Amino acid sequence: MSQFITIDPDLIFSSMTNGIIVVDRNTKVLLMNAAARKLLNVEEGYAGKEIHQFVPNTEVQKVLESGESTIGVKMTINDVPCMVNRTPMYRDEQLTGVVSVIQDISQMEHYHSIMKNMERIIEFSMDGIYVVNKEGETLLVNSAYEHITGFGREELIGNHMAHLMEQGYFDQSVSLLVLEKKRQVSILQNIGGRKEVIVTGNPVFDEAGDIHMVVTSVHDITQLNEMNHELMKAKSFSEMSRNRYSYSMDGTDEEVIFESGQMKEIINKVRQVAGFPTTILLTGPSGTGKEVIANLIHHVSTRKDKPFIKVNCGAIPEPLLESELFGYEKGAFTGARQEGKIGLLELADQGTVLLDEVGELPLSLQVKMLRVLQEKQIQRIGSSKAKQLDIRIISATNRNLKKMVEQGEFREDLYYRLQVVELHIPPLKERPEDIEILIDHFFSYFCRLYHIHKSLSHETKSILYSYHWPGNVRELRNLAESMVVSVPSFSIEPKDLPPHFHTIAQPDTPPSLKLQVEQYEKRLILDALQKHGSIRKAAESLGVDHSTIVKKLKKWE
Numbered sequence: 001m002s003q004f005i006t007i008d009p010d011l012i013f014s015s016m017t018n019g020i021i022v023v024d025r026n027t028k029v030l031l032m033n034a035a036a037r038k039l040l041n042v043e044e045g046y047a048g049k050e051i052h053q054f055v056p057n058t059e060v061q062k063v064l065e066s067g068e069s070t071i072g073v074k075m076t077i078n079d080v081p082c083m084v085n086r087t088p089m090y091r092d093e094q095l096t097g098v099v100s101v102i103q104d105i106s107q108m109e110h111y112h113s114i115m116k117n118m119e120r121i122i123e124f125s126m127d128g129i130y131v132v133n134k135e136g137e138t139l140l141v142n143s144a145y146e147h148i149t150g151f152g153r154e155e156l157i158g159n160h161m162a163h164l165m166e167q168g169y170f171d172q173s174v175s176l177l178v179l180e181k182k183r184q185v186s187i188l189q190n191i192g193g194r195k196e197v198i199v200t201g202n203p204v205f206d207e208a209g210d211i212h213m214v215v216t217s218v219h220d221i222t223q224l225n226e227m228n229h230e231l232m233k234a235k236s237f238s239e240m241s242r243n244r245y246s247y248s249m250d251g252t253d254e255e256v257i258f259e260s261g262q263m264k265e266i267i268n269k270v271r272q273v274a275g276f277p278t279t280i281l282l283t284g285p286s287g288t289g290k291e292v293i294a295n296l297i298h299h300v301s302t303r304k305d306k307p308f309i310k311v312n313c314g315a316i317p318e319p320l321l322e323s324e325l326f327g328y329e330k331g332a333f334t335g336a337r338q339e340g341k342i343g344l345l346e347l348a349d350q351g352t353v354l355l356d357e358v359g360e361l362p363l364s365l366q367v368k369m370l371r372v373l374q375e376k377q378i379q380r381i382g383s384s385k386a387k388q389l390d391i392r393i394i395s396a397t398n399r400n401l402k403k404m405v406e407q408g409e410f411r412e413d414l415y416y417r418l419q420v421v422e423l424h425i426p427p428l429k430e431r432p433e434d435i436e437i438l439i440d441h442f443f444s445y446f447c448r449l450y451h452i453h454k455s456l457s458h459e460t461k462s463i464l465y466s467y468h469w470p471g472n473v474r475e476l477r478n479l480a481e482s483m484v485v486s487v488p489s490f491s492i493e494p495k496d497l498p499p500h501f502h503t504i505a506q507p508d509t510p511p512s513l514k515l516q517v518e519q520y521e522k523r524l525i526l527d528a529l530q531k532h533g534s535i536r537k538a539a540e541s542l543g544v545d546h547s548t549i550v551k552k553l554k555k556w557e
Contacts, residue, residue, distance in 0.1 A: 128218030284425035287474030
């Protein structure tokens with residue numbers, strides 16, 4: 001048998017946490033529960049009084065006039081933020097009053113303010129913020145993420161991470177990894193194939209211990225990678241060995257001094273072609289100034305403020321030449337640096353490379369150099385990726401490359417790639433009008449450099465002007481410096497000149513034993529070079545290291 005429990009309505013009203021106020025159609029208060037009295041600081045004796053006495057800004061009159069409810073109206077009652085719902089009361093279809101339900105939302109407003117501040121913090125964070133729900137769908141993206149990635153939030157919000165990966169927005173999703181592993185995960189992420197970022201996904205758990213959402217922070221490391229690359233370049237520059245290659249950013253302080261028509265024609269051609277990125281081949285005997293012309297080409301070109309890397313192909317041992325030119329990835333071979341190495345060609349990006357003694361370039365590397373010229377790309381040893389390169393290549397040689405091509409010692413396709421513009425620098429004996437002006441220039445230059453005042457006698461000048469200068473400009477320059485620093489007297493006489501000048505001036509004077517030995521050694525080496533066609537092969541036939549041959553040739557130049 002069912003039992004009915006009688007419940008006192010006052011008990012229900014007094015137990016409610018929301019305030020309840022009932023007024024009649026004349027806005028007189030009929031009832032206030034305990035929560036309403038506490039909010040309004042009202043004791044007993046409120047019945048029959050105007051509601052405006054307790055809530056001056058009440059809007060019950062509007063409900064009485066319209067007969068319609070008002071829901072969720074925000075208002076401040078007794079300095080407390082509240083939300084009020086007002087409902088008209090009817091009896092026998094006659095409006096008899098209004099019931100107002102008042103909710104104290106001060107705590108809710110506090111939390112809302114905190115949430116607003118959090119949104120501002122997230123929005124103005126320098127790090128990118130990306131939030132997904134437990135299903136992997138995008139909920140929130142801040143402005144920093146938009147700036148870092150270039151993606152608008154309207155493209156992302158509402159989309160599943162797997163779908164965004166398929167669309168190529170990023171190569172992998174840390175959010176999906178966090179949902180799978182249920183822990184913090186950090187990865188290197190590629191954004192749209194354009195840049196790399198470090199992303200760290202953090203799970204947010206609910207009270208049951210399940211993932212509620214994943215919050216990911218995104219750090220752009222593109223600039224960091226660029227700085228690291230520049231640091232590696234600087235480190236590579238500092239480690240360059242002077243006897244292998246040299247580096248210059250500001251051109252050279254050398255001057256191109258000439259009087260002859262041949263050199264004037266060459267200089268005019270340099271100024272004509274320097275502005276174009278075309279390859280240039282400089283030919284001519286050793287010491288004629290091919291490097292000086294290369295410096296001039298770089299200096300008058302649009303690349304003059306960019307790197308200028310000079311590589312002596314004959315001075316670097318063949319086993320090291322490839323790694324020096326092209327660089328390598330970490331662990332590419334036994335003995336390789338842990339961090340890898342940037343090659344000389346890559347260091348010269350946007351600048352100029354001088355391949356001196358290009359005729360000594362091994363055939364195995366000529367193929368790779370051809371690819372650099374044709375495709376403007378390099379590939380480090382041990383890497384599967386090719387890197388675009390913007391370099392201007394100048395080559396220099398004292399050998400007959402065309403003859404080497406005919407003998408199968410130099411690739412024909414590479415030869416024609418290097419020889420788009422060829423400039424032949426003639427020896428001094430073919431432009432004697434330059435000898436006098438060069439002697440005067442270098443002698444004056446070294447006097448100023450070392451703060452010494454000296455002069456050349458008329459007889460000395462006559463001997464120097466008539467000398468055939470087999471070592472060309474390099475020999476002339478070295479002699480000028482030697483005379484300035486080693487001769488104690490102020491006037492340099494014929495007796496102060498090296499012995500071989502006396503041999504030419506006085507043919508009856510017998511040469512010294514040292515000179516005869518040196519001349520014999522020179523003849524042996526030159527004969528071996530003529531016979532074998534390369535420094536390495538000549539050195540092998542003579543039983544000496546190729547670097548010894550290089551040093552001897554430099555000395556004789």
